[in-house]
Amino acid sequence: MKPDALYGVLAEFRTADALLEAARAAKAAGYRDVEAYTPFPVEGLDQALAIPPNRVPLAALVGGIAGGAGTYFLQWYSAVIDYPVNIGGRPLHSWPSYIPATFEITILGAALAAVAAMLIMNGLPRLTHPLFAVPEFDLATRNRFFLCVRARGPRFDAERARAFIATLDPLCLCDVPA
Amino acid sequence: MSAQPVSRDVGVLRAGWGYTSVQDKIADAVLAGFWTWRWWSAFALTFAGTLVFFAAIGYLFVTGVGIWGVDIPVAWGYAIGNFVWWIGIGHAGTFISAFLLLLRQKWRTSINRFAEAMTLFAAGIAGLFPILHLGRPWFFYWIVPYPDVMDVWPQWRSPLVWDLFAIGTYLTVSLVFWYVGLIPDLATLRDRAATRGKQIAYGLLALGWRGEARHWARYETAYLLLAGLATPLVISVHSVVSLDFAIGIVPGYHSTIFPPYFVAGALLSGFAMVLTLAIPLRRYFRLHDFITEVHLDHAAKLMLVTSLIITYSYAVEAFMAFYSGGEQEIYVLTDRWTGAYAPVFWMMLALNSALPMLLWWRAVRRSAAALFAIALLVNVGMWSERFLIVVQSMHRDFLPSAWGMFYPTAWDWVHLLGSIAFFAFLFLLFIRWLPAISIAEMKALVKESADKPEEVASEA
Numbered sequence: 001m002k003p004d005a006l007y008g009v010l011a012e013f014r015t016a017d018a019l020l021e022a023a024r025a026a027k028a029a030g031y032r033d034v035e036a037y038t039p040f041p042v043e044g045l046d047q048a049l050a051i052p053p054n055r056v057p058l059a060a061l062v063g064g065i066a067g068g069a070g071t072y073f074l075q076w077y078s079a080v081i082d083y084p085v086n087i088g089g090r091p092l093h094s095w096p097s098y099i100p101a102t103f104e105i106t107i108l109g110a111a112l113a114a115v116a117a118m119l120i121m122n123g124l125p126r127l128t129h130p131l132f133a134v135p136e137f138d139l140a141t142r143n144r145f146f147l148c149v150r151a152r153g154p155r156f157d158a159e160r161a162r163a164f165i166a167t168l169d170p171l172c173l174c175d176v177p178a
Numbered sequence: 179m180s181a182q183p184v185s186r187d188v189g190v191l192r193a194g195w196g197y198t199s200v201q202d203k204i205a206d207a208v209l210a211g212f213w214t215w216r217w218w219s220a221f222a223l224t225f226a227g228t229l230v231f232f233a234a235i236g237y238l239f240v241t242g243v244g245i246w247g248v249d250i251p252v253a254w255g256y257a258i259g260n261f262v263w264w265i266g267i268g269h270a271g272t273f274i275s276a277f278l279l280l281l282r283q284k285w286r287t288s289i290n291r292f293a294e295a296m297t298l299f300a301a302g303i304a305g306l307f308p309i310l311h312l313g314r315p316w317f318f319y320w321i322v323p324y325p326d327v328m329d330v331w332p333q334w335r336s337p338l339v340w341d342l343f344a345i346g347t348y349l350t351v352s353l354v355f356w357y358v359g360l361i362p363d364l365a366t367l368r369d370r371a372a373t374r375g376k377q378i379a380y381g382l383l384a385l386g387w388r389g390e391a392r393h394w395a396r397y398e399t400a401y402l403l404l405a406g407l408a409t410p411l412v413i414s415v416h417s418v419v420s421l422d423f424a425i426g427i428v429p430g431y432h433s434t435i436f437p438p439y440f441v442a443g444a445l446l447s448g449f450a451m452v453l454t455l456a457i458p459l460r461r462y463f464r465l466h467d468f469i470t471e472v473h474l475d476h477a478a479k480l481m482l483v484t485s486l487i488i489t490y491s492y493a494v495e496a497f498m499a500f501y502s503g504g505e506q507e508i509y510v511l512t513d514r515w516t517g518a519y520a521p522v523f524w525m526m527l528a529l530n531s532a533l534p535m536l537l538w539w540r541a542v543r544r545s546a547a548a549l550f551a552i553a554l555l556v557n558v559g560m561w562s563e564r565f566l567i568v569v570q571s572m573h574r575d576f577l578p579s580a581w582g583m584f585y586p587t588a589w590d591w592v593h594l595l596g597s598i599a600f601f602a603f604l605f606l607l608f609i610r611w612l613p614a615i616s617i618a619e620m621k622a623l624v625k626e627s628a629d630k631p632e633e634v635a636s637e638a
Contacts (some may be wrong), residue, residue, distance in 0.1 A: 015182055016625060036391040039197065039366070040622040041398050045391045056399040060407075072321060072344075078331035087335070100340035100418055101285045102346040111351045115358055119385065120402035122393045126386035133503045138369040139534055141362070141622075143182065143197035 005178035007130035008035075008150035010163045011170035012139070016042045019145035022047040022168040027151060029164055033153070037131070037146040059117030060110040067109020072102045114134065130176050183628030188635040190285045191620075191627050192467035200620045204613045205363075205370050207463050213610070216462070221606050227599020234592045238310060245589040252572045252584035257311035259564040260594055263417055264304035264601075265317065266440070266560065267344065269412055270354060270448025271297025275359070276408035279401075284634055285476050287623050288468040292459065292605075292614045293452050294356040299581035299604040300451070301349050303597050310593070337421040344418035351411055355404045358397070361387050362618040416444045423567065429510040430571030433498065439491035446530065447560035449477050453553035455605065457546050459614060467473070468615055471544040478543040481556065483535035488563075492531065508576050518583060519570045524561050529559025 019036055027050060045051075059086045075098040079085075081175055084092050119125065127143045131137050131148070140146050147170075149161045158175070165173050185200075187193040195203075225381035238245060248255040271293035278286035309318045321342045323332050332339045364384035371377045387393070424436040460469040495570065499511040514523045533555055536542045543549065569584045606613070627634050 037389045038391065038394065039201075039389060040362070040618040040625075041394040042391075047394050048392055051392055051395050053398055054396045056396050057403060060400075060403050065594060075334045079334055083329065083331050086520065089337070094335060097335040100337075100414070101334065101343040101423075103414060104340075104343040104418075107407050107414075108347040108350060111354060111407045114400045114403045114407075115354050118358075118396045121396055122390075124385045124387065124393070129386060129388060132387055138386075141366040141369045141387075178572075 006151040006158055007176040007178040008033075008135070008166075009149045009158065010134060010164055010174050010176050011147045011149075011165045012136055012172045013145040013147065013166060013168075013170055016045075016145055018169075019147060020044055020048050020149050021155070022165075022170070025168060026147065026164070031149050031164070032159070033150040034146045035150060037137070037140040038148065039143060042145070048132050054121065056114055056117050056121070060114035062093030063113020063116075064106045066113075068102050068106035071096055071105035075101060090168075130178055134174060134176055136172060136174065142173070151178070181563060183625050185624045185627040186631040188284070188627045188631050189472040190288065190470060190634075192470065195467065196623055197621045197624060200367060200624055201370075201617050203465075203468075204615050204617050204620065205367055207609075208367065208611060208613055209371055209376070217606070217610075220602070221610075223391040224599045224603035224606060225387050227596055228603045230592065231596025231600045234589060234596055235310060238470075238589070238593070241314060243313060244449075246585065246593075247584050247586045247590055249582065249584070250574050251580050252569050253581050254311075254572060255584055256339075256565070256586060256594055257307045258422075259561070260597060261304050262440075262568070263561050263564045264300045264307070265348075265419055265566075266416060266444030266447045267451045267557075268297040268304065268348070268352070268448065269416060269441070270442035270452045271295070271300075272348075272355075272408050272412040273445060273448065276405040276412065276451070279405040280337055281474045284623065284626075285473050287619045288458060288465075289452065289477075290619075291359065291612075291616045292455060292609070293354075293530050294352065294359065295605065295612075295614075296350050296451060296455055297448075298349070298356055299601050300609075301345065301352060302604075305345050305349060305599055306597070310339075327358045327512040338420065338503075338583065339424045340418045341422060343357060344415045347354035348411060348415045349596045351404070351408055355408055358401060358404065358542045358615060361385060362389065363613045363616060365389065366617050367613070375626055384578070397443035413441055415565045416440045419598065422569075425458045428575065429504070429506045430514075430567070433495060433496070435491055435494050439488065439495075441485035442491065443530075443560060444493075446481060446488060447557060449484065450556035451561065453477050453481075453549050454557060456551075459609065461546070463614070465615070468620065474549055475540070475543045475545060478537045478549055478552075481553075482534055482537040485530060485537075485556075489531040492527070507578055510571060513574050514566065514570055517570070517574070519566060519573075522566050526559050526562040526566060529555050530563060533559070537539070557588060 013022060016038065019038065020042065023036055023045065025050065034049060036042075036049060038045070076093060079094075082090045086092075111152065136144070137146065146165060147165070147168075149165065151158065151161075162173060182198075183194050185191050185193055185195040204455060246255055246257065248257075269270070274286050274293045275290040278290070309315050312318055321332055321339055361384060364380050365387035368377055368380040368384045373379055417440065420436035420440035421432040424433055456473070457471055457476070460466055499507040533552060536548070536552060542552075573584055574581055587631055623634070
């Protein structure tokens, strides 16, 4: 395996249902590092591939709290501590007036954190990827569904992986060079 | 091996479309598009208008706001009216992409992308006007809290400062929402583009998207979160804008109904603008299978509902003026009906309250020509409302000796019409370079309509 390093073995399917079946079969056959590629999110693929729940909501929560708390603190600090101005005897800490900016930046912080977390956890942006070297892979954003059994771990055997995928009746089967 | 799904007629999508044909229809409009003389003449016209707009802005910066009709007592003229109008127009885009996503409304799929683009451009143009309106626009950043050498901070009790946060957040979140939605489609364009330049441009913008299942899972979570966050945001933005007025004690401004009233008006003008853009768009690209009568019908129903809400708000405003017993409040209201700006008031009522009543008829809601005409007129009506709120209230303040008239100058009109040309110009650029309908979501809809047509049709 080492000299002609392999990223994985790629199979192409015509329909989402065929991909779902293949994904379930691969999991059942004991392949753990299996990944699917689809032109749109396919319902049920998460379960078929046993994808764990992601942490994007947590990031959004943290971002929202940081944005809101930071903005409230900024207003309080600037109006009460750093530059107190007595305007018609109104309290320096006039909290109802601080709510709009606090609310807005809570939303902003949560939204930016959600998107940043999505991109970072996905490892994007990324200029190249071994899969982009496969000519057929262009169709993953068009009308084809791909399943990739990745060459990870000492027990991976390319021959057996190819033989297994061939039983799934794919449109085409190809090696992905690393 | 089984064949790929072909869509069935579910109302929001006509029958006979597959993954490939849907993509080719939308993506080829961008990559291999039929850019006819009609597109080019619209482009040339709006480009010329854009140049005039920016020249007028240059002249404004050099000369000052005196080129407009604003003066004391009416210090807020077209610029602030335009600002409120444009920001309101943006609201429908967020409503479609966020509210309707959360409510799982299938008819959002084929219209959310260009509605979001509309939001982005409208909100961006709206953001220009308060800056243009400043006497010294180059100091606009003084409203931003930053540790400056002057040692002063923004006045946090001022709704104008809230505005900065509301509009700034709205613009940023709208941009991010729109861009995240675009990422899979940019990858599609990258893989489909024939020239190296386009492959690189779309490839960089697609950030290396490859449709991995784990990526999709996080993507969908993030997208749903953005929708959930944008939903309260869109309500808050026009509420904050309305506080610019409602916090002031000017008669005609100082009213607690302003936030919901402004949001409803924003949605009315926004859906009017969505239809103003959707109807020519679907005609030009022959998208009748994607943007069907069902879409027009739904958008028209929302216009009808929001029109009823603002009619109710007009009634409450009048009732509250009399109920308050405030002499000045009552006077400003009756002046609205009979005074110098009465024609604007009656035009507003005719276009915003009376005209949309035609939408009770199904035949009207499903007629593209009728809807286009109504939508254009409602846009005018909503602009009149903004004008009336801003100008008429101020021209009859508490002090009769300070009463005065506002007369728009030619420059007022140039800036208003120029901003419309700029908006149209940006929209033309958008449909030229980016897919106007979400390709990935349409493919998912194709599959759903083939798998369970009854369910989709009932949700649509």
